[in-house]
Amino acid sequence: MAQDDKFKKLVSHCKEYGFIFQSSEVYDGLSAVYDYGPYGVELKNNIKKYWWDSMVQMHENIVGIDAAIFMHPKTWKASGHVDAFSDPLVDNKGSNKRYRADQLIEGYMDKIEGKINKEITKAKKRFGDAFNEEEFRATNGRVLDNAKKHEAVRLRLAAAMTNEDMADLKAMLEEYKINCPVSGSNDWTDVRMFNLMFYTQLGNVAGEEGKLYLRPETAQGIFVNFLNVQKTTRQKLPFGIAQIGKAFRNEIVARQFIFRMREFEQMEMQFFIKPGTQKEWYAYWKEYRLKWHTALGTAPEKFRFHDHDNLAFYADAAVDIEFEFPFGFKELEGIHSRTNHDLSSHQELSGRKLQYFDPQENESYVPYVVETSIGCDRMFLAMMSNALQEETVPDAKGKDSTRIVLKLPPALAPNKCAILPLLKNKEELTTKAREVFNKLKIHFKCQYDEKDAIGRRYRRQDAIGTPYCVTIDFDTLEDNTVTIRDRDTLEQIRVSIDEVAEIVSKKVDMKHLLA
RNA sequence: GCGAAUAUAGCUUAAUUGGUAAAGUUCCUGACUUCCAAUCAGGAGACAUCGGUUCGAUUCCGAUUAUUCGCUCCA
Structure with missing residues (x-):
């Protein structure tokens, strides 16, 4: 089975047999939220x-x-x-790359600073020892312009970050022509504040207080x-x-x-x-x-x-x-x-x-x-995913048939044991089976099923991972024995009704996993 | 979040070049049935949502929602 195929089958198996449903399915679901069945x-x-x-x-x-x-x-x-984990994120539509908007703008500020430094280096070379950097910074037109620009960007960025003004962050990317380093494009999506944490409100007062x-x-x-x-x-x-x-x-x-x-x-x-x-x-x-x-x-x-x-x-x-x-x-x-x-x-x-x-x-x-x-x-x-398997087993006529079986560890299986009367139209069998069911349900999770042919009922239990099936047949009425059918080996053993609880308990118990 | 693809019954899948849809399986009722998805009879069940074009839309177009894959993210 191809991996994709296997995963697909797992998902529909989970739904079909009542393990997992998509949340709010009648409303088309809610993204990445699921309910357990x-x-x-x-x-x-x-x-x-x-x-x-x-x-x-x-x-x-x-x-x-x-x-x-x-x-x-x-x-x-x-x-x-x-x-x-609270970042303003933005995507470039040209390259499909994601960036932090604040980092892009900071990069732009570094560029302005680079220009200033370049002027200073140039001037240093020109004036030699006589160069006074402080004075140069305070008087040179180009440096002053850039410094003013730098300060304006810095303040605007700080304000936008404090107020979580995402629209202004986007406006800055566009106004300053900050392009994607990969695509060179200025085509940005809206900037969104992304925080990994959900938040809600304590009390009925809106605002930061109750966040x-x-x-x-x-x-x-x-x-x-x-x-x-x-x-x-x-x-x-x-x-x-x-x-x-x-x-x-x-x-x-x-x-x-x-x-x-x-x-x-x-x-x-x-x-x-x-x-x-x-x-x-x-x-x-x-x-x-x-x-x-x-x-x-x-x-x-x-x-x-x-x-x-x-x-x-x-x-x-x-x-x-x-x-x-x-x-x-x-x-x-x-x-x-x-x-x-x-x-x-x-x-x-x-x-x-x-x-x-x-x-x-x-x-x-x-x-x-x-x-x-x-x-x-x-x-x-x-x-x-580990348990779900397809097997080829002989059917009633000895021909190959496919069996879908969930080989869960018995200790984890939802049902431990299914109680099945061999036939449903013989009242002696169903009555006896009910008796056995009521006896066993005290010990572990059991399920009673009388519908359809016995083979089909075995397969149904296989599909939900039930490790054992107890079948009540005509011999049961004679000598109080039943068969226990093993999910994995398909083998049956005949035991007295009084022994079933102990035998099954031993196999489905968590104790031996913990020891 | 970007890009691409997809959405028909509980599940798996058809068909309709625009005239409301087929099957297997499942499910329900009954009969029959002495151990691995039997058989017979009857029944239930679907075009993701909203809008547009059209005399008419499941089909064409758009948006939304969901799913899958790639990129991205994953303290």
Whole structure:
């Protein structure tokens, strides 16, 4: 199957079987926003549980929180999001290149300054030792003209940036004939202020006062709660705080189905450590997180580490765990050594100490942090794309037929077990099957289905990844045994009804993944 | 965001050089059926949205929305 084709099939499979729908579909959808359907939400919840248990339940020094999506605006000042990601962008229609409008104008100002400097150099040569630069600057006509121009541009740019006057930035590009360095064209699109963060209003007073951002990452909720958590749970370094939650980024280009969405869910853990130990913890988490992935049975060659070439301003080491999606190897999870950047910066801006008293060293310091951060939706997509397969299997007459099967790890599958009476027009069978269903549904997610031929029902369960099907036939009525059919091998075993819960539980339980 | 392409039923795809549309599959009802997408009978379901040209638009034109690909972006 071609890669494009495979991706297309995955997307329609997700829709057809109720995993993922486009948001607000009846209104033609909303760009890069998706909803999880009945089976999708089960799978997603199972992924979250596997992550949470592996991180929180399995580590006595990791605890969880659930911070609010809204945070004090200063949070994003401290984290660097406000300043670093708010740019006036403009595209040149000739070259289709994108620039920051303010940088283009600054480039123009540099050019004017170049002219002034040229005059000065020329004059220096002419007057020799007698040259007085200050006097020359104050008196030379051409220099004065250019200096005046430079100052005018500078003030206008500053005003436009302060007032976010995008129209004036565009007007400046046109008036000063600032052309695209690539195409030489002056044909610009409108200038747009682009900020990666969404914002909304707190209270009903409009204006800067109540301006609130939707968090672009969950990490800051952990950082600002660092001391609360450490003190209330009496943690000693090293310890971690885990969180699963929504984050929002106004991506310029959000594409590839749920791979890059504007609203998405992160599963993050910040591990607080003694400065100087970051290398070993970074290595520990790198290994632990990869193990979490491969424990699910996904082929190891589907994963690879990718070291960051350009480290973010806060990091001293960063690696991605990449997964081979249908559209190639892409980032699935990040492991970052964030130093003490975040805590220090919150400490500075809030004026509150965010330090840990180390009883062994008998001193206080700002801990270092190693972060693991995985996109829940990306994990979902990885699991789906890895699981969706087409197989050739023999049909009732022994001929080849195509089977579409979702080979999800049993622990993550939306349904664990389907309960199927062999025939629906025999009441003894359906009654018995209902009995079995009611017995099993206490243990794990089950589905009862009596419609259509048994083979079709097996295939339907295959398509949504149900690992086991229990069939009630005429023997069941005699001796209280049923068959359990395995999704992957198609093999059936006959067992007593009383054993089903235990047998299936053992196979679909998360325990063996965590151990 | 720029450029290109695309948009027909839940899904996959036809046809209409401008006269409101076909099929497979799915779904619903019933019959039948003793283990891997059986069969029979009946039924439901679509031209993305808005506007223009036209006697008449699913078809032509424009805009919008969405999707895909390339470029760009991805702290």
